[in-house]
Amino acid sequence: MEELIYTPANFKSDQSVRWCPGCGDHAILNSLHKAMAAVGVAPHQTAVISGIGCSSRLPYYMNTYGMHTIHGRAAAIATGVKLANPELTVWQVSGDGDGLAIGGNHFIHAIRRNIDINMMIFNNKIYGLTKGQYSPTSDRGTVSKSSPYGTVEDPFIPAELVFGARGNFFARSIDVELETTREVMIAAARHKGTSVVEILQNCVIFSNGVHSRITDKEVRADRTIHLRHGEKMLYGKDMNKGLVRDGFYIKAVELGKDGYTIDDVLVHDAKLPSNFLHQQLAMMDGETLPLAVGVIRDVDSITYNDAVSQQIEEVRAKKGFNSLREMILAGDTWTVE
Amino acid sequence: METTDIKVLDKVVVRFSGDSGDGMQLAGNIFTNVSAGVGNQVSTFPDYPAEIRAPQGSLSGVSGFQVSVGMNVHTPGDKCDVLIAMNPAALKQNVKFLKPGGVIIVDIDSFKEADLKKALFETNEPFKELGINAQVVEVPVTSMTKAALADKGLDNKSVLKCRNIFALGLVCWLFDRPLEAAIRHLQSKFAKKPAIFEANREVLQAGYNYGHNIHASVSTYRIETENPQKGVYTDINGNTATAWGLIMASERSGRPLFLGSYPITPATDILHELAKRKDLGVTAVQMEDEIAGVCSAIGASFAGDLAVTSTSGPGLALKGEGIGLAVIAELPLVVIDVMRGGPSTGMPTKTEQTDLMQALYGRNGESPLCVLAATTPTNCFDMAFEAARIAIEHMTPVILLTDAFIGNGSSAWRVPEASEYPEIHPRFVPESLREGWKPYKRDEKSLARYWALPGTEGLMHRVGGLEKDSDTGAISTDPVNHEKMVALRREKVARIADNIPLQEVLGDENADTLLLGWGGTYGHLRTAANELNAAGIPMAFTQLAYINPLPRNMAEIMSRYKRVIVAELNTGMCADYLQAQFPTTHIDRINKVQGQPFQVSEVVEKVREILGK
Numbered sequence: 001m002e003e004l005i006y007t008p009a010n011f012k013s014d015q016s017v018r019w020c021p022g023c024g025d026h027a028i029l030n031s032l033h034k035a036m037a038a039v040g041v042a043p044h045q046t047a048v049i050s051g052i053g054c055s056s057r058l059p060y061y062m063n064t065y066g067m068h069t070i071h072g073r074a075a076a077i078a079t080g081v082k083l084a085n086p087e088l089t090v091w092q093v094s095g096d097g098d099g100l101a102i103g104g105n106h107f108i109h110a111i112r113r114n115i116d117i118n119m120m121i122f123n124n125k126i127y128g129l130t131k132g133q134y135s136p137t138s139d140r141g142t143v144s145k146s147s148p149y150g151t152v153e154d155p156f157i158p159a160e161l162v163f164g165a166r167g168n169f170f171a172r173s174i175d176v177e178l179e180t181t182r183e184v185m186i187a188a189a190r191h192k193g194t195s196v197v198e199i200l201q202n203c204v205i206f207s208n209g210v211h212s213r214i215t216d217k218e219v220r221a222d223r224t225i226h227l228r229h230g231e232k233m234l235y236g237k238d239m240n241k242g243l244v245r246d247g248f249y250i251k252a253v254e255l256g257k258d259g260y261t262i263d264d265v266l267v268h269d270a271k272l273p274s275n276f277l278h279q280q281l282a283m284m285d286g287e288t289l290p291l292a293v294g295v296i297r298d299v300d301s302i303t304y305n306d307a308v309s310q311q312i313e314e315v316r317a318k319k320g321f322n323s324l325r326e327m328i329l330a331g332d333t334w335t336v337e
Numbered sequence: 338m339e340t341t342d343i344k345v346l347d348k349v350v351v352r353f354s355g356d357s358g359d360g361m362q363l364a365g366n367i368f369t370n371v372s373a374g375v376g377n378q379v380s381t382f383p384d385y386p387a388e389i390r391a392p393q394g395s396l397s398g399v400s401g402f403q404v405s406v407g408m409n410v411h412t413p414g415d416k417c418d419v420l421i422a423m424n425p426a427a428l429k430q431n432v433k434f435l436k437p438g439g440v441i442i443v444d445i446d447s448f449k450e451a452d453l454k455k456a457l458f459e460t461n462e463p464f465k466e467l468g469i470n471a472q473v474v475e476v477p478v479t480s481m482t483k484a485a486l487a488d489k490g491l492d493n494k495s496v497l498k499c500r501n502i503f504a505l506g507l508v509c510w511l512f513d514r515p516l517e518a519a520i521r522h523l524q525s526k527f528a529k530k531p532a533i534f535e536a537n538r539e540v541l542q543a544g545y546n547y548g549h550n551i552h553a554s555v556s557t558y559r560i561e562t563e564n565p566q567k568g569v570y571t572d573i574n575g576n577t578a579t580a581w582g583l584i585m586a587s588e589r590s591g592r593p594l595f596l597g598s599y600p601i602t603p604a605t606d607i608l609h610e611l612a613k614r615k616d617l618g619v620t621a622v623q624m625e626d627e628i629a630g631v632c633s634a635i636g637a638s639f640a641g642d643l644a645v646t647s648t649s650g651p652g653l654a655l656k657g658e659g660i661g662l663a664v665i666a667e668l669p670l671v672v673i674d675v676m677r678g679g680p681s682t683g684m685p686t687k688t689e690q691t692d693l694m695q696a697l698y699g700r701n702g703e704s705p706l707c708v709l710a711a712t713t714p715t716n717c718f719d720m721a722f723e724a725a726r727i728a729i730e731h732m733t734p735v736i737l738l739t740d741a742f743i744g745n746g747s748s749a750w751r752v753p754e755a756s757e758y759p760e761i762h763p764r765f766v767p768e769s770l771r772e773g774w775k776p777y778k779r780d781e782k783s784l785a786r787y788w789a790l791p792g793t794e795g796l797m798h799r800v801g802g803l804e805k806d807s808d809t810g811a812i813s814t815d816p817v818n819h820e821k822m823v824a825l826r827r828e829k830v831a832r833i834a835d836n837i838p839l840q841e842v843l844g845d846e847n848a849d850t851l852l853l854g855w856g857g858t859y860g861h862l863r864t865a866a867n868e869l870n871a872a873g874i875p876m877a878f879t880q881l882a883y884i885n886p887l888p889r890n891m892a893e894i895m896s897r898y899k900r901v902i903v904a905e906l907n908t909g910m911c912a913d914y915l916q917a918q919f920p921t922t923h924i925d926r927i928n929k930v931q932g933q934p935f936q937v938s939e940v941v942e943k944v945r946e947i948l949g950k
Binding site: 013015042043044045047049052059060062063064065066067068069070073076077078079080081082083084085087088105106109308311312315316319320321323324325327328329331332333334335336337 | 370373374376521522525565566567568569570571572581584585588593595597614615616617618619620622624625626628629632633634635636637638639640641642644658659661662666751752753754755790791792793794795796797798799800801802803811812
């Protein structure tokens with residue numbers, strides 16, 4: 001077993017946690033403390049940046065550097081933190097409203113640039129802190145305070161946005177699966193570049209049970225699949241179901257039925273540069289195909305912060321100046337004696 | 338042979354005008370640099386359309402560049418002594434800027450019937466139609482340019498692109514400017530295109546020779562110079578000066594410079610310049626929008642950089658919420674607003690002073706911050722430095738207002754030594770306070786909180802947009818605490834007054850009347866005050882650069898004069914701001930909102946009207 005330099009307690013602040021009893025955020029916070037301890041970056045080298053919303057209260061519960069900022073802007077602020085001090089490990093915490101509605105622009109552009117931050121999106125398909133309005137991830141027809149007759153618009157699927165923005169890391173977990181959450185958070189922290197982790201989170205007050213058709217104990221094993229790099233894509237209570245190729249698509253089969261054997265089952269390769277298969281895996285919704293949790297895509301590529309500092313170094317190596325005056329004097333000047 | 342009539346002047350104003358694709362800005366810039374190089378003071382005013390390439394020859398596509406060179410130059414001049422018009426549209430749009438007795442130089446090759454039609458002339462006699470009775474020098478610029486380049490093997494388009502330099506050559510002859518200096522500028526401009534450089538050099542000489550050969554028909558000028566302070570000089574526009582002032586502040590504070598920005602006219606040149614300054618280690622990033630510009634800067638500030646965002650009025654509106662975060666989180670942040678005509682998209686390339694109220698009050702809640710305004714192109718350097726110094730030493734956002742006029746205008750500037758600027762002292766957590774330190778503990782004198790940089794052991798803390806307990810720094814909704822924090826933030830900004838210079842009064846200090854302006858109108862108002870004093874109307878003059886807080890002696894100044902005339906390029910924002918603070922002062926107003934700077938003559942006239950003199 002790895003020896004931990006830090007324990008989860010090192011990352012807990014002295015503030016009392018003020019989320020509702022039963023809120024999924026408690027479990028996620030717990031997993032985050034554990035993940036940070038496992039990653040082993042010191043609390044003073046860690047910054048947690050959030051926007052606005054229930055999930056965005058999280059930095060107050062961390063004994064790290066932290067900013068609880070303004071609605072939707074966490075990704076842009078985290079980008080500035082990381083550029084100014086690339087030594088820091090920077091985490092961003094947002095909800096589906098904060099990250100994908102008001103903050104949607106910053107979300108896609110942070111991913112496009114590949115700034116090395118770890119983005120946690122707590123997806124409960126509702127605005128909780130403003131007391132129950134539909135969000136950009138609410139299913140069509142969702143009845144909420146701002147949609148009393150049901151919504152008449154389709155939701156974003158966060159993963160699809162991540163791939164559309166050319167994301168190189170996407171993982172998913174469920175609030176109640178503490179171990180999976182910890183596992184994907186550690187992978188996100190170790191990935192260089194923008195890591196997006198979607199955590200299906202239950203709001204006990206305004207969207208209680210919104211994920212239950214997938215996450216309920218009785219159905220979860222058959223409606224979700226835990227993907228692990230290098231392992232067969234197997235799932236089900238008895239691990240007797242698997243994913244196989246079906247032309248351009250994927251289909252779910254039962255081993256031993258219709259002539260399918262373990263050899264037909266796909267092996268998960270999170271490191272594939274092409275995102276074609278990753279996208280299909282991430283879009284599985286728990287209906288005909290199981291919803292994927294775990295690390296779906298984890299591909300290395302140069303980070304924005306590295307590219308920014310490398311370019312500065314290159315320019316300075318070629319024609320750097322030691323002072324403003326030196327730079328100006330190298331240009332067009334004249335002397336008055 | 339007749340001798341050329343030589344006029345000796347202490348300053349002249351030249352206006353280059355043509356199609357926006359004619360290279361008038363380049364010709365004007367080279368003339369400016371050459372003049373500054375021979376020791377003239379210079380002040381420029383590029384007046385260009387928002388359209389990058391409006392239809393050729395049309396009235397909307399006219400681009401102008403006015404420059405004043407000589408002694409006691411504080412403005413680009415109300416009107417010009419010499420107008421260069423490369424086509425009928427340029428003539429039509431610019432003849433109003435010509436002084437009585439001025440000279441017009443036109444490219445007569447571009448005054449064909451079709452050209453006149455494009456400029457909506459109704460007759461074939463443009464000069465008569467415009468009622469021009471000035472001296473018009475008709476120069477075949479196009480055909481002379483073609484002739485000069487006949488054997489160069491250039492295509493027609495490249496040949497025509499050299500017309501501006503023919504005009505420049507002619508103007509250089511007219512004002513006795515050394516061609517070698519102009520050639521040096523062409524060489525650096527076309528360093529990567531030797532054939533184009535050669536062509537332009539040829540044409541420059543041809544223009545100069547043409548002037549020499551027709552010299553009997555027009556007078557030439559000798560412009561007086563004064564002896565400026567010894568040192569190395571360069572020509573600098575306000576936006577570049579702003580960028581360089583920030584770099585100086587980075588050198589004097591030891592904090593790396595970070596710019597998070599988004600393209601917007603007329604502020605983008607600040608982003609351009611700082612993006613180039615990777616050679617000095619500057620991090621300048623173009624973000625996805627204005628909000629991300631300010632937010633990335635706030636993140637960089639939290640992490641310990643000298644953090645800046647640059648924009649114009651519409652962008653400042655978008656940044657408002659972010660700036661409010663910097664107010665409550667008490668982080669150093671410099672926001673540059675290069676003001677332009679508004680509201681909304683307004684007149685993006687034109688100048689105005691209409692963002693003062695937005696800068697002072699354009700945020701939700703009680704969110705005071707420091708507001709500064711630069712007065713001249715070169716003063717942008719000093720005020721950008723000041724904005725950074727105040728932000729860092731007082732842990733507050735600072736908005737620096739410049740404008741399109743001084744941002745694009747340029748002057749000769751003596752390159753300073755770093756030691757001419759004070760050291761800036763970041764307010765890191767002192768060793769003595771580290772035990773039991775809390776994020777909202779303050780320095781008693783300035784009331785600034787301390788800057789605890791991420792990465793430092795033992796100082797982990799959280800800041801954010803929610804109100805905090807004044808003692809513990811934890812979230813607080815306690816009513817009394819909130820009122821205390823509101824008062825603390827206000828008083829912190831007020832105490833910046835202890836760390837800025839006193840307001841200076843120029844002109845006739847003992848006059849009954851004070852002419853007061855702020856920001857980029859300095860040159861025009863100062864010249865107007867000088868003219869009034871010269872005309873026997875005693876006038877004191879002062880120009881505000883520190884607007885919030887005001888300098889400590891402002892109350893005394895405002896009570897000293899019988900009347901204060903506040904002149905500004907809006908409908909009275911600074912006058913209202915001052916009247917609210919000094920209710921017993923009699924304030925008169927001079928306002929202009931045309932997207933154009935003041936003219937000295939109109940200020941003089943309006944002051945006379947107000948005084949009945």
